[in-house]
Amino acid sequence: MASVSLTNVVKAFGAFKVVHGVDLDITDGEFVVLLGPSGCGKTTTLRMVAGLEDVSGGEICIAGEVINDRPPKDRKIAMVFQNYALYPHMTVRQNMEFALKPQKLSKAEVDAKIAGVAGMLGLDALLQRKPAQLSGGQRQRVAMARAMVRTPEVFLFDEPLSNLDAKLRTQVRMEIAKLHKQLGTTVIYVTHDQVEAMTLADKIVIMKDGYIEQIGSPEEVFAHPKNLFVATFIGSPSMNLFRMTVERGDKGPVLSSAAFTIAAPVDKSGKLTPGQAVTLGIRPSDVRLARAGEPGAIEARVEVVEYLGVEALVDLRVGTQEFIAQIPAGERPAPDETVKVVFNQAGLHLFDSESGQAL
Amino acid sequence: MNKISTRQATFVYIVTGIILIIFMIPIYLILASSLKPSADMFSRPPTVFFTPTLQHYVDLFTLRPFHQNILNSLIVTLGSTAFSVTVGSLGAFALSRIRHPRINDAAFWILSMRMFPPIAVVVPYYIIFKSVGLLDTPLALIIVYSTANIPLTVWLMKGFFDEVPEALEEAAQVDGYGIVEIFYRITLPLAAPGLAVCAVFCFIFSWNEFLFALMLTGSSAQTATVAVMSFWSSDAVQWGRIMAGSFIILIPGVIFVLTCQKWLVKGLTLGSVK
Numbered sequence: 203m204a205s206v207s208l209t210n211v212v213k214a215f216g217a218f219k220v221v222h223g224v225d226l227d228i229t230d231g232e233f234v235v236l237l238g239p240s241g242c243g244k245t246t247t248l249r250m251v252a253g254l255e256d257v258s259g260g261e262i263c264i265a266g267e268v269i270n271d272r273p274p275k276d277r278k279i280a281m282v283f284q285n286y287a288l289y290p291h292m293t294v295r296q297n298m299e300f301a302l303k304p305q306k307l308s309k310a311e312v313d314a315k316i317a318g319v320a321g322m323l324g325l326d327a328l329l330q331r332k333p334a335q336l337s338g339g340q341r342q343r344v345a346m347a348r349a350m351v352r353t354p355e356v357f358l359f360d361e362p363l364s365n366l367d368a369k370l371r372t373q374v375r376m377e378i379a380k381l382h383k384q385l386g387t388t389v390i391y392v393t394h395d396q397v398e399a400m401t402l403a404d405k406i407v408i409m410k411d412g413y414i415e416q417i418g419s420p421e422e423v424f425a426h427p428k429n430l431f432v433a434t435f436i437g438s439p440s441m442n443l444f445r446m447t448v449e450r451g452d453k454g455p456v457l458s459s460a461a462f463t464i465a466a467p468v469d470k471s472g473k474l475t476p477g478q479a480v481t482l483g484i485r486p487s488d489v490r491l492a493r494a495g496e497p498g499a500i501e502a503r504v505e506v507v508e509y510l511g512v513e514a515l516v517d518l519r520v521g522t523q524e525f526i527a528q529i530p531a532g533e534r535p536a537p538d539e540t541v542k543v544v545f546n547q548a549g550l551h552l553f554d555s556e557s558g559q560a561l
Numbered sequence: 562m563n564k565i566s567t568r569q570a571t572f573v574y575i576v577t578g579i580i581l582i583i584f585m586i587p588i589y590l591i592l593a594s595s596l597k598p599s600a601d602m603f604s605r606p607p608t609v610f611f612t613p614t615l616q617h618y619v620d621l622f623t624l625r626p627f628h629q630n631i632l633n634s635l636i637v638t639l640g641s642t643a644f645s646v647t648v649g650s651l652g653a654f655a656l657s658r659i660r661h662p663r664i665n666d667a668a669f670w671i672l673s674m675r676m677f678p679p680i681a682v683v684v685p686y687y688i689i690f691k692s693v694g695l696l697d698t699p700l701a702l703i704i705v706y707s708t709a710n711i712p713l714t715v716w717l718m719k720g721f722f723d724e725v726p727e728a729l730e731e732a733a734q735v736d737g738y739g740i741v742e743i744f745y746r747i748t749l750p751l752a753a754p755g756l757a758v759c760a761v762f763c764f765i766f767s768w769n770e771f772l773f774a775l776m777l778t779g780s781s782a783q784t785a786t787v788a789v790m791s792f793w794s795s796d797a798v799q800w801g802r803i804m805a806g807s808f809i810i811l812i813p814g815v816i817f818v819l820t821c822q823k824w825l826v827k828g829l830t831l832g833s834v835k
Contacts, residue, residue, distance in 0.1 A: 254731050275737035287732035291750050300746075304737030352736070 204265035204278065204355035204388055205230045206251065212259035213246050213412075220246050222412045223260065228405070233382050233389045235399040238409035239435070244392045245360055247409070251390060252281050252358050264356060275304065280349035281358040285365065286341045288333040294320075294344050295329040298351045305352065319351045322381070339370045346378075350385070359391040363398060375401060396436055400424070408432050430558040433483050433551060439515060441483045442525035445555060448478040457482055457552075461521035462500045467550045470561055479555040486515065488549025489527035491535075492542035499542035504535050518543065588811065595804035602800055617801035618809075627806060630788035635813070636699045637774075637784060638767040641706035645763045646756060648707070649714025650722075654744060656715065657722035658730075668719065675712040683776045690777060697779040705773045710763040717762070721755030722748060757824035764817050768810075785810050 206228040213221035221243040228234045236244035249255040251262055253274035261268050269277050280301075289297050298316050307315070320326050323343045333341055342362060349357060362378075363371045379402055382389055393399055399406050400420045408415045408423060408431075416428040427433035427441075434440045446457040448466065455466045455474045464482075466474055474480070492499035502518035502525075514534035516527045518541070527543055535541050552561040565573075594602060596613040621627045656668050686705060687696070695701040725748050733743045749756070774784045783791075789806035792799040 252731075252735060254734065273739075274731075274734045275739070279735060281732070281735045283728050283732060285726070285728055287726065287728035289729060289732075289747060300733075301736040348732075348736075 205263075206356055206388060206390065207263045208247070208251070208260065209263075210260035211247065211250060211257060211262060213243070213250060213255060214258040219258075220412050221250070224409075224412075224414055226407060226414070226417065228388060228390065231386045231388055233391065233402055233404045234407060235403035235405070236390065236392045236407045236409060237396060237399040237435075238394065238415075240394060241411075242409040243412040244394075244407075244409050248358055248360055248390060248392045251277075251356075252279055253277050278355040279358055280352050280354035280356075281360065282345045282349050282362045284361040286333075286345040288341055288344055288348070290333050293330050293332055294325060294336070294347075297333075297344060297348050301348045301352050315351050315353075319347045322350075322384075323347050323377075338366055339374065342366060342374055343377075346381070350381070355388065357387050357389045357391075359389065359393075361393055362391075363393070363395070371398075378402060396438065400436075408435060410435075426560070427483075427551065428560050430481060430483070430553050433553070433560075437485055439486050439526050439528070441485050441551070442489070444482040444484075444523060444525070446480050446482045448474045448476055448480060450476050459521075459523070461523045464498060464500070464545065467547060467552065470550075470552050473561045474552075480561065481553040481555045481558075483551035483553060484525075484545050484549055486526040486528035488546040489518075489525070489543050490529060490546065491527075491533055492544045496542070496544055499544050501540060501542055504537050504539045504541060507534050507537055509534065516541075591804050591807050591811070594800060595808045597801070599801050617805035620799075621802055621805050621809075625788065625791075625802075627785070627788060627809075630783055630785045631809065633699055633778075633782050634768060634784040634786070634810075637702040637706065637782075638764055638813075640699065640703040641710055641767045642760055642763040644703065645707045645710035645714050646759050649711045649759065650718045650749065650752075650756065651744075652711070653715045653718030654722055654748065657719050658727070668715070671712050671715050673712075675709060679709075679772055683772065686773070687776055696777060697782045699782050701777050702767075702770075702774060702782065702784070705777065706763075706767040706770060710766060713762055713766075714759040717759050718752065718755050721752040725751045753824050757821040761818055761821050765814055768814055 206226075208224050208226040211221060211224045211226075212219065224243075224247055226234075236247060238244050246255060250257050251264075253269070253272060257270045262270055264277055264279070289300060292300060295316060298319065299312060302312050302315060316329075317326075320329060323346060325340075325343060325347055328336060328340060328344070333344065336344065342365070345362070359378075363374055366374060375398055378391075382402075391398075391402060403420055405417060406420055406423050407417050410431050416423055416432045418426070423432055423436050427436060430443070434443070444457075444459055444461075446459045448455050449458045449463075450456075451463075451465065453465065454468070454471045455476065456463050457466050457480065500520060502520045504516055505519050505524065506517040508515040508517075509531060512531055513528055514531045516529060516534060518525055518527055553559060554561055595617055596615070597608070597611050598614050598616070601608045601611045652671070656664060656671075686701075690696045690701045695704075729747055729751070730743050733747050738746070769786065770784075771786045771790075774787045775790070778784065778787065785806065789803055789810065792802045792806070
């Protein structure tokens, strides 16, 4: 087990920078997820930690030692690849043995390790098979087994679930969470799937265009997004945004648009100046139907209702502005109805429209 | 996949049979002529039934050192094949993995080695080998054949290496292996069908080669193909011996291809990555 730290890490291909000065501290045993859309530099960052890409600038330390120039084999890491990268000409057992061979263990030790990991992942019956004879989920487990058998200090996962179907993905996700709990090894996990990130991570690192947008626990990035990108990237369905202007009201500043006017959140009112352009963000789950006669309710027209069982997603329209409310299925209105909704005060997020940063 | 109907199967068998017969006719003629007594060789109409004789084969080895010629051919062929496949696959691995804007130029340059007509370089080769004292040695032919075989191997193997997913090599790197071990424990085994194809091509080219062997060898390093031609002299053509020699020359190629056949099976990389 080991801590990992990245200091101002840069990756450039010629003049083209793909990772711009990433700073990241990962403590011993932490499960860190690098999350972002494709092309955001998350896989490149992981590959730099693995030693599969040269570091163009900055420092990467594992367990306090700078490992920039060390080959992958001297970094005490193990990696699970997106496409599993199982050696096709070897059986499951040979795949694991191959990973152990450089450690020069005795035959008994090798056998014990393989038996242990195979037992943990339920691979005992598959040891003599070749990768071509395995299902997708089984290959994925073999890939994890091959990584685990080496008892590395740091596990690297590169989108390990992206080739699995939805049901299997949920199952393997839970297995990974359990294994991490059991082994306590430091994990760096790359994904573009926010559900994986939210469910697995101790710490989520959200990246975009080679920059880190926010680092925080799943709760933090969900409840306190630092900017518009994080706000809309995390959460499904994504946050509703309204372009508003700050105006002076009777009891402090209010936010106004052509469609509606609401009071600014009290804790943010100090940061607002009249005439300022702001973006108001509210998660669909923080929009609810108003009670009869509730003050501050906004009248909206129901466009589409998506019934999801427990909940319903209601597409609403106020003037030209469309937004989504996530409400209990039992309360759902009918399409074309006019309803009154209110925004939960605690769920209001304010962003500077120009910089996109949270206020 | 649809099952092939009986009618289609019959058709396939008939066409295959016709092609097989066309290919087998020369081989039959060689074998038949090598076993015919000299008197029956050119009788008209051709004799179909004759008393076979091994006299031509006996002559081949008693009147001539044909076993020595065969040995020379084997040395030259196996030497060149082994050398070409080794060097060629290493070169191909480099070409397949190195990222460089001019790497394709290098690959083309290697291929261009194969483009010149052999007859154009026979004389320069002769002069060079004479001056370094390699004339009439198997080594000279190994070198010459390798210059033709290596480009072929490089290009064939590059295609096979390109097919091996780089993720496998990266996985092996992370698992703790260096580039040399990765090459011969992961990449090369997965490109084994390609290796077999290259070996077969190199073997056949070297084994059958005639022009360079004729010009660059004398008595001691003479190969089987050239030796057979020596039965064709100004006063007589000894067809029986030529045919006997030709038939013997056919055999190693067949054995070699059959040996390599099990490696020629494709599909080894199936299922490694999804």
